[in-house]
Amino acid sequence: MPAHDFDLFVIGAGSGGVRAARVAAAHGARVAIAEEHRVGGTCVIRGCVPKKMMAYAAHLASDLFHSPTLGVDAEGLNLDWSALRSSLAREVSRLEAIYRANLERSEVKFLPGRASIVSPHEVKLASGEVYSASKILIAVGAWPIIPQIPGAELGITSNEIFSLARLPETLVVLGGGYIALEFASIFRALGSNVTLVNRSDTFLRSHDAEVVRRLLTSLSDKGVKIVAGATFEKITRIGADSLDVQLSNGDHISCSTVLHAAGRLPKTGDLGLAKAGIAVDTKGAICVDEVNRTSCETIFAIGDVTNRIQLTPVAIREGQAFADRCFGNGASAINYENVPSAVFTNPPLAAVGLTEEQAAAKFGPVTIYTSDFRPMKNVLLDVPERAFYKLVVHPGTDQVIGLHMLGPESPEILQAAAIAVNGGMKKADFDATMALHPSMAEELVLMK
Structure with a gap:
């Protein structure tokens, strides 16, 4: 008989926890996952996905305001908040159903309820049930900070x-x-x-x-x-x-x-971490080593609960690497440098690599190239707002070590450009690339 109920018990069914559970199960492990809220975590349920839908609505509202310039009559169009809210709820439910179905297809046992640590090999659900596992993975994410003020x-x-x-x-x-x-x-x-x-x-x-x-x-x-x-x-x-x-x-x-x-803080308050001797920092984040192992040899943590980089793709990559390393044939190291990020404002901001300030502190004076321009869309819609791109270049090697963009569709452009930055390409490589005209992205290869 197996020494434990499961080979892996995952606490938290967000993007990172679900990825780890499914990959471990694909490697042949017996896996259970516990979740106190809805499956999908912050990104799917109350973060990236519904927020991006709202952002789409906001951008559309802005475009429609200027649409008469292009001969499109948008008069009489109004925002139906209840319809938008219903669309958000339907999409979240659709994605949650997919996440649950994927867990079921992977033969991962789903257990509803908050789980906490009892010992290095045991977890307890809010219902009182106790399960044992060879390894435990904590992936409970973070929670919004509420100020300690009256009202x-x-x-x-x-x-x-x-x-x-x-x-x-x-x-x-x-x-x-x-x-x-x-x-x-x-x-x-x-x-x-x-x-x-x-x-x-x-x-x-x-x-x-x-x-x-x-x-x-x-x-x-x-x-x-x-x-x-x-x-x-x-x-x-x-x-x-x-x-x-x-x-x-x-x-x-x-x-x-x-x-x-x-801001958001790791949601570790009631996990029973002390019972397994798991160390946390001053913000409550679980301290982990380079393979996401906590101070307890059998317990690991990934994603926002470690407060390393609070981004969904990072949690997913960490979950994949953990499962491959512990239950598969090993995993390559995760590179935390040059992680692209975006702020979905209007206009959106996107960036990868070092800022000008960070680069100067690390290398001394750096070379900066910028493009301050009015996107064609804004010209055609008679919108005065300008876009701004910045390349941060190492003064000795000509390598592009930072790319920062503010303007329409910046996140979509940045993902491809991040490959170039991560690959160590030089400013000369950007210059040698033919421009795609007319586009905003062509400004990346035209900066002098």
């Missing part, structure tokens, strides 16, 4: 924003990261009056400062009011559909909805 419960987080009963007339967003900026941009385009509040003057701190400044200018031009150097002190209900937000600078803002979007 904080009157606000919502990105978890709840997709199911609002109505489009907010006035929205106040707390935060300076990508979640805060994305929702500020989306809801402004959909018709809400939006105020963005950040405790410091620094927004999107991991991105190139010059590009971020241009994005903030664009958001401000579109009507997003930006308040820097302040945070929430207190939230008070002043009517059936009205809230008062008191800021640390003494100002008050009246609004219908408050969105807490000041």
Whole structure:
């Protein structure tokens, strides 16, 4: 008889956990996975997918506003919030069903409920059932930060924003990261009056400062009011559909909805990590080594719960590598350099590699190439907004070590360009590539 109930027990059925479970099962392992919420995790249920649908709606609303310039009569078109909300819910349910079906086809046993660690080889479900496994993988992700202030419960987080009963007339967003900026941009385009509040003057701190400044200018031009150097002190209900937000600078803002979007922390609070001697850092993130092993030899962790890089593709790659290494024929090392990322604002921002500031700190003075241009679409629609691309180039080797883009379709262009940056291509290689005209992407090979 097997020594344990399972070869692998996965806690958390998000993108990383599901990938690890399915790959391990394909290698012949007996696998179980526990999930306290819906299958699919943050990305599918309350993150990337529904947010991208909202972003599509926001971009469409912006395009329709300018469509008469191209002879398209959009008069009379209005946003039906309930229809958008229903579409979001249907898509999330469709994807969740696919995730569940894939687990079933892979013969992974699904166990509903929150699981916690009992010992290096045991987990306990909220129902009280205890299971043993040769290896345990923690993939529970992260959870929105809610400020510890009076009235904080009157606000919502990105978890709840997709199911609002109505489009907010006035929205106040707390935060300076990508979640805060994305929702500020989306809801402004959909018709809400939006105020963005950040405790410091620094927004999107991991991105190139010059590009971020241009994005903030664009958001401000579109009507997003930006308040820097302040945070929430207190939230008070002043009517059936009205809230008062008191800021640390003494100002008050009246609004219908408050969105807490000041970041996410690993969801490790009730996992029983101490029972297996699992170390965490000051933010509650599980400490792991280069193969995602925790301080307990039989327990591993991947994805946002480690707070290494909070991106879905990273969690998926880590889940794949873990399963291949532990149950297959080994796995290649994961390269955490040159991980592409995007901020789905309007206009969107996309980047890969080092920022100008990071490169200068590492190599000294670097060579910068930029293109500040008006995309053809904006010219044709009579939109004054400009796009901005930046190449960061190593001064000694001519290698492109950073690429930063702000403008329409930047994330779609960036994915292909990231291959060139990751492959160590030089500025001369960009220059030697023929331009594709007319396109925005051609600016990548025309910078002098």
